[in-house]
Amino acid sequence: xxxxxxxxxxxxxxxxxxxxxxxxxxxxxxxxxxxxxxxxxxxxxxxxxxxxxxxxxxxxxxxxxxxxxxxxxxxxxxxxxxxxxxxxxxxxxxxxxxxxxxxxxxxxxxxxxxxxxxxxxxxxxxxxxxxxxxx
Amino acid sequence: xxxxxxxxxxxxxxxxxxxxxxxxxxxxxxxxxxxxxxxxxxxxxxxxxxxxxxxxxxxxxxxxxxxxxxxxxxxxxxxxxxxxxxxxxxxxxxxxxxxxxxxxxxxxxxxxxxxxxxxxxxxxx
Numbered sequence: 001x002x003x004x005x006x007x008x009x010x011x012x013x014x015x016x017x018x019x020x021x022x023x024x025x026x027x028x029x030x031x032x033x034x035x036x037x038x039x040x041x042x043x044x045x046x047x048x049x050x051x052x053x054x055x056x057x058x059x060x061x062x063x064x065x066x067x068x069x070x071x072x073x074x075x076x077x078x079x080x081x082x083x084x085x086x087x088x089x090x091x092x093x094x095x096x097x098x099x100x101x102x103x104x105x106x107x108x109x110x111x112x113x114x115x116x117x118x119x120x121x122x123x124x125x126x127x128x129x130x131x132x133x134x135x
Numbered sequence: 136x137x138x139x140x141x142x143x144x145x146x147x148x149x150x151x152x153x154x155x156x157x158x159x160x161x162x163x164x165x166x167x168x169x170x171x172x173x174x175x176x177x178x179x180x181x182x183x184x185x186x187x188x189x190x191x192x193x194x195x196x197x198x199x200x201x202x203x204x205x206x207x208x209x210x211x212x213x214x215x216x217x218x219x220x221x222x223x224x225x226x227x228x229x230x231x232x233x234x235x236x237x238x239x240x241x242x243x244x245x246x247x248x249x250x251x252x253x254x255x256x257x258x259x260x
Contacts, residue, residue: 010166011165049172059156059159059206060163061166061167108169109169112168119165122234123158123162
């Protein structure tokens with residue numbers, strides 16, 4: 001019985017990971033600055049497969065979010081001399097969030113979430129079939 | 136005597152276990168579709184389980200796993216820059232395929248249970 005529940009956990013771990021990816025607030029902070037005056041740094045979610053031999057022999061490899069780190073990509077430079085944050089040459093540093101990348105990332109996250117959801121309902125159906133033997 | 140009715144189940148059971156394990160592996164592949172450095176996995180039947188080599192003496196080589204199948208990593212193209220080789224379409228196809236196979240095995244088991252049930256019920260009259 002536990003075996004079946006663990007199978008649900010695999011799909012759930014995948015869905016959770018994708019949801020975290022959706023939740024990182026990059027788009028909301030497209031123009032934000034931090035309290036210390038630095039532009040907001042893009043947050044990146046790092047996935048890792050839990051591939052220890054015990055899991056592997058059972059064929060169960062859940063995914064885990066190991067860390068959410070700040071991106072080291074250079075900041076966007078926008079020419080805007082009237083902005084109070086502009087430097088001597090008139091350039092303003094903006095957060096290193098890129099709209100297009102974020103949108104694409106979001107679409108992949110949603111698609112992966114759906115795939116996991118599909119797999120989840122497949123497991124559910126299998127479990128129900130197994131239970132039907134009782135009747 | 137009653138075990139005659141379950142003999143069919145004995146034949147199907149390894150395949151059922153195989154389908155269940157494969158299902159779990161496919162779930163893992165789908166969950167890790169975006170994990171860097173993850174290699175897609177699959178389950179294969181070992182040769183021993185097909186050839187039915189019995190262990191009759193102590194010193195005979197025993198198969199690697201009791202179940203007769205093992206998890207392998209798929210070695211193939213690496214698309215993209217994260218060294219992940221899961222193809223989500225293929226996994227979804229395998230998922231459906233596997234589910235139908237599971238259903239088929241389940242029906243076989245179901246039929247032998249039904250047969251037994253029938254005999255129990257009709258015998259009462």
